[in-house]
Amino acid sequence: MTIQLQYCNITVNDPEESLGFYRDALGLEVTNDVKSGDDRWVTLGSASQPGVEIVLSAPHAGRSQADGDAMQELLAKGSLPMLVFRADDLDGTFDKLRESGAEVLQEPITQPWGPRDCAFRDPSGNTVRISQS
Template sequence: MTISLQFCNITVNDVDESVAFYRDALGLQVRNDVGSGGFRWVTLGSASQPDVEIVISEPHAGRSRADGDTLQKLLTKGVLPMLVFRTDDLDAAFEKAREFGAEVMQEPIAQPWGPRDCAFRDPSGNTVRISQAPAA
């Protein structure tokens, strides 16, 4: 048996603003944009990993009013799970995200457990980390 990640969901406040961040600051490609009932789900992915995608949507998309309200509160508090991306050039990725205007949480540093990484907040406040494996 084999198993692999297909996609993960990211909750955002503004789909268009978030598409711009993940596309323009992080270099992901828009693969699908689906609307239903006044909401949108946008799928993005990396050219280097064609089988792994992220899906962004608003808190109330496809959820009950109560569940959407709860998710919105968690998003506003900044406590939803973080995303961690991997790159082969952390400094270039950091500069591109910073030039885009992403809120820097941590500049690139070498972590005691090995990789170098940095951290940002996306336009909705989600934590996004970018990691680079240590040089061999």
């Protein structure tokens, strides 16, 4: 039996606003854009690394009011799990994200446990780390 991760869901305040970070600055490509009433799910992936894709959606998209409210509260606190990407050019990726206006949390450094990485906040406040591959 073979099993692989297909999607990772990212809760954002506004999928459209988040495209400036994930598509335009990080360089991911939109592979699907689904609307249902006021809800929207935008799937992004990388042509150079097919496989796992991310899905951007707002806190209430496809959730009950109570669950959406809970997700919104966690998002506002910056308490949702971080997302970690791998890049072959950390400095170039860092510069492109910084130039996009993304909030820098950490400039590229070599961590004591080994990897060289940097960190940003996406427009919704999610922590996004980029690691050198």
